[in-house]
Amino acid sequence: MPTDADWREWDRRRVWHAFTQMQGYEPLLIERASGCTLYDIDGNAYLDGVSSLWCNVHGHGHPRLNAAITDQLTRVAHVTSLGMGNPPAAELAARLVERAPAGLEHVFFSGDGACAVEAALKMAFQYWRQVNPAMPRKTRFVAFEDAYHGDTLGSASVGGVERFHAMFRPLLFETHRLPPPDRYRPPTGIEAADVGRDALDRLDALLAEQADGIAGVIIEPLVQCAAGILVHPDGFLRGVRERTRRHGVLMIADEVAVGMGRAGTLFACEREGVTPDLLCLGKGLTGGYLPMSATMATGPIWDAFLGAYSESKTFYHGHTFAGNPLAAAAALASLDIFDGDRVLESLPQKVERLARGLEPLADLPIVGDVRQCGMIAGIELVRDKARREPFPWEMRVGGMACDRALRAGVWLRPLGNVIVLMPPLAIRDSELDRILDVLRQAIIDVGGELAHPRSESR
Ligand SMILES: *Cc1c(COP(=O)(O)O)cnc(C)c1O
Numbered sequence: 304m305p306t307d308a309d310w311r312e313w314d315r316r317r318v319w320h321a322f323t324q325m326q327g328y329e330p331l332l333i334e335r336a337s338g339c340t341l342y343d344i345d346g347n348a349y350l351d352g353v354s355s356l357w358c359n360v361h362g363h364g365h366p367r368l369n370a371a372i373t374d375q376l377t378r379v380a381h382v383t384s385l386g387m388g389n390p391p392a393a394e395l396a397a398r399l400v401e402r403a404p405a406g407l408e409h410v411f412f413s414g415d416g417a418c419a420v421e422a423a424l425k426m427a428f429q430y431w432r433q434v435n436p437a438m439p440r441k442t443r444f445v446a447f448e449d450a451y452h453g454d455t456l457g458s459a460s461v462g463g464v465e466r467f468h469a470m471f472r473p474l475l476f477e478t479h480r481l482p483p484p485d486r487y488r489p490p491t492g493i494e495a496a497d498v499g500r501d502a503l504d505r506l507d508a509l510l511a512e513q514a515d516g517i518a519g520v521i522i523e524p525l526v527q528c529a530a531g532i533l534v535h536p537d538g539f540l541r542g543v544r545e546r547t548r549r550h551g552v553l554m555i556a557d558e559v560a561v562g563m564g565r566a567g568t569l570f571a572c573e574r575e576g577v578t579p580d581l582l583c584l585g586k587g588l589t590g591g592y593l594p595m596s597a598t599m600a601t602g603p604i605w606d607a608f609l610g611a612y613s614e615s616k617t618f619y620h621g622h623t624f625a626g627n628p629l630a631a632a633a634a635l636a637s638l639d640i641f642d643g644d645r646v647l648e649s650l651p652q653k654v655e656r657l658a659r660g661l662e663p664l665a666d667l668p669i670v671g672d673v674r675q676c677g678m679i680a681g682i683e684l685v686r687d688k689a690r691r692e693p694f695p696w697e698m699r700v701g702g703m704a705c706d707r708a709l710r711a712g713v714w715l716r717p718l719g720n721v722i723v724l725m726p727p728l729a730i731r732d733s734e735l736d737r738i739l740d741v742l743r744q745a746i747i748d749v750g751g752e753l754a755h756p757r758s759e760s761r
Contacts, residue, residue: 307344336363349714352738354727357560358591361640362729368590371636375629384626391631404578407599412626416559416585417453419596423555423581427519433607445520447483451529461521487672499536510550519553524571528560531721532681534674541575553580563587567677590637595630660739669750680724694720707745
């Protein structure tokens with residue numbers, strides 16, 4: 304039987320962790336979890352303040368999710384989706400269509416969010432070659448700066464987080480990029496209140512000029528999470544839908560992070576009454592239990608891929624574990640919990656509590672901005688509050704605050720200078736209050752330490 308020391312050693316030396324500098328990496332091994340609490344191999348408990356990276360919805364170890372998975376396990380663990388299917392995946396597709404914005408009628412399953420985006424980009428590209436009349440010149444995509452759509456080469460090509468993607472730029476395809484509507488740091492000469500209109504005007508101008516070479520616009524509805532919880536102004540998503548429709552380009556909504564209740568509605572697009580042409584889901588789709596993602600498509604897109612086998616209109620794309628029945632069973636159970644426990648109905652009260660809990664943070668001297676949408680929040684730490692001057696990323700100030708929170712029993716993971724709060728929707732009031740208290744103290748402590756660096760001897 305391996306010991307704790309073995310696991311630590313293997314985790315440190317043999318596992319290559321995602322988005323992690325392995326030099327100096329200190330293992331944190333989670334052995335079990337229950338509700339919103341994670342337990343490490345030493346028995347330390349941590350509140351899961353970011354839903355195990357934006358995935359978990361109803362808490363860990365939920366009896367109904369566990370039962371759905373183990374029940375499916377007694378039937379079959381995996382079936383390919385190449386030319387065949389399985390009952391849970393079929394039912395899940397039907398139920399997603401029922402719940403999604405009207406018009407999204409077909410579901411292509413993959414395993415991870417990046418794969419759902421990748422599929423959407425390739426569908427959009429192929430659509431224009433097969434639609435009648437074909438418009439094969441429509442090959443480029445429009446994306447927003449600081450967008451994040453995953454780490455495969457296609458999804459990174461439409462991504463815009465420089466620190467993640469710059470290294471791979473020579474491998475990526477060219478994309479039109481537009482500044483996002485950022486109210487905290489508006490473009491020069493633009494008022495915060497006008498950033499949405501300004502960004503839409505730029506989109507309009509680009510599409511007016513180049514739509515005949517553009518396949519689609521990809522957007523993270525309502526919030527660009529990985530950009531540092533950049534919350535778009537109300538109406539922006541609707542504005543993008545209007546512009547894309549007017550100029551005849553597809554709209555791809557990447558709801559991998561904001562979907563599945565996170566923004567307050569099951570689908571984020573519902574908030575603005577928008578039906579995109581393609582919609583990507585991931586992360587919380589299975590309640591955050593198993594890897595599964597989905598690309599939803601409208602009837603016209605699906606139709607463009609129909610034809611005799613010899614016409615080669617088939618979508619030649621797919622992943623081995625797409626439509627996995629265990630994952631589909633978990634996703635169905637998650638939808639059942641949404642309905643049975645009236646999860647969405649319970650959210651406004653929690654969203655409000657989160658908003659009230661964030662208020663005192665905004666007054667702290669190193670907090671520049673606090674942004675929230677539904678159960679998603681970002682707290683941006685700044686060196687100079689008045690001038691909105693960021694800390695240099697090398698200082699790892701967000702990480703310093705999260706290290707302190709961890710020692711106080713709250714697990715958070717920052718995005719540069721932005722501390723992210725994205726607790727499971729099942730978080731209890733008392734747990735949410737504790738996360739906010741711990742975070743507030745952590746930020747105060749970091750502010751103190753930056754103002755008066757401790758000497759090494761103390
Ligand atoms: C996390 C994320 C992805 C990528 O999903 P993976 O499952 O990590 O591949 C794509 N888009 C958005 C908006 C995300 O937040």
